[in-house]
Amino acid sequence: MPRLLTAIRETPLLWLLVFVPIVLVVEVVRPEAHTLLFILSILAIVPLAAMLSLATESVAEKTGDAAGGLINATLGNLTELLIALTALAAGQYALVKASIAGAIVTNSLFMLGASFLLGGMRKHVQDFNRIGARLQASLLFIAVVALLVPSAVATADNAADPAALQQLSLMLALLLIVGYVLGLWFSLGTHKEAFASAGNGGSHGEPLPIRLALATLAVVTIFVALVSHVFVASVEVAGEAIGLSPAFVGFIVVSLVGGAAEFASAFSAARKDRLDLSVSIALGSSSQIALFVAPLLVLLSYIIGPAPMGLDFWPGAIVMMMIAAVSATLLTTGGRSTWFLGVLVLMVYAIFALTLYVLPPGP
Template identity: 35%
Template sequence: MREKLFYYGLVTAVAASAITHYAGMSAVLQFCIAGVAIIFVAGFLGKATESVAHYAGERIGGFLNATFGNAAELIIAIVLIQKAVNGETHLFDMVKASITGSIIGNMLLVLGLSVLAGGLKFKSQHFNIKLAGHNASLMILAVIALFIPAVFAKGLTVEHTNTLSIIVSVILILSYLLWIFFSMVTHKEELKDHKETTEEVHSLAPWSLKRSMLFLFIATVLVGFVSEWLVGTIDQFSAKFGLSELFVGAFLIAIIGNAAEHSAAIMMAMKNKMGAAVEIAIGSSLQIALFVAPLLVIISFFMGETMNMVFTTYELVAIGVAVFIAKSISQDGSTNWFEGVLLLVVYVILGIAFYLV
């Protein structure tokens, strides 16, 4: 009965969001209804991901959730880039702010809520310590990759800055693909969290593998549509409530785009599957920094107006702080509820600072 009510809510919320969008109703109404719709779609995505994880294992399940969940951010960013290429160049700054927000949102908000929720149910939760070490190294690589273009851009022409951005983007994408090959193929067993028998895995799965993959695809498409409907309302919504572009990009868009990861990671943590929760939260941040952001630079190049990788000092400091605290907490391969509180405290402090800026 409860599950049926959820699906009724899902269909109703998505339909209402579509109606308000295509009927051209109030931007605030569109924004609120689309936000509710994304919460339902995120729950659906989380359930589908959990089902896939039963067959593929926690790591691959978490990776799939991070990848499918980031589709929302990617679609929102591409729409903003298209508008920027067509003359609204200030939107490039909002795209970079949304990238920053996605990185710190996953590392601090998503991971923080997951660790807190799991920690309130289990005294201590554990995940693969070797995976934690590799994640820490990749997080540092992400900071370096974003820091270097910002520093060297001061002594370069616009053309050379764009060239540097494109080259760094290609290198980062190659590095990320090599990481996927390393973690999923050559060192798969070494980085695995739990060893489960095939019978146990299949007996726990709520849906068949084919149905799980189908629902995962449908949920991703729905996230993409609702996210795109949301983009057109952001300018009017932020203007009405006096919100800055930096705050809107780094927190509002990021929180909306990360809705898919929120529910799935928390659900995994509350079932004592912290390995999957970490893969969703940290893995999603790494995917944004090492794959999505570079991909957006390359996409903008082919659209005719290159978006460089020069981030503001505020954004670099926020990412650096997030990486520092996330690395400190996750490097020992175990978590507790208080560490979740620490992550959330840092996120709130950054949120207040961005709002005031």
């Protein structure tokens, strides 16, 4: 416990944990103050995500960068998953789909580009294992193709049977989950020797004891669930008051807030010349959301949602996800990065954000 308190005291971002009790109190005292609750919930989720990052880095410290990236991506996605589950139960399917598409694009472009930029500012050229990166990029591309099919059918054929589209979404969800499991078996089982780190490593810092890290994960996850409920309950009304469309809120705001834990881990690893870990977190998180989280939400919509949710997205989201998947494939070809490559990737993400802000999709 003293080590955890020391980490909080020495990390200014974690000082924002003071907003966790504040937002929970305001939610009880002034539940109608949606804009205030929206802002406070963001300020509370960010340090909670950073705490998740601190704990997951400690849990993953004894593994290689491939397995460590998987652990960071999986536990880092807890924030996004809890937000999506809360929105799913509330029937806000537009917000759920926007957050799915936004998380895929944000992780594969913003997180990866910022990692290249921050790492390149410390080192002239950085190397990473392109085999592992290409595997994650390939999985992401296949998943985006599966997401494109029902969306393309629904858009091109206005007479498409909604029941048939929902059945197709269910079958694709099961297929994607099987592909994700097989990908894990390949990278962590039958061919794990091909995914060794290509970087020089560096000082990883002193990790938390494993029991303390696991206890921190459990406690922080509970608070993330509570704050996520406040966030989802206020996001729609607050977004309208601020002038943000639901698509922009889900695609940009939710994905940036929900991915804060992964950002912290990926950026820290890049600055320590552990670019393999950064790439594994960024692309691993994107492929995990596309192959596992999105299909899981489709399955859970039959249980906790007011109606089944399909995998059909609006055309703009499909285009952005496809561009992100193709960009990830091209970026991982050489196995090397520089700071300017990161700038170029961030420019693509900025183009998407500006487009959604100025030209939001219709209802």
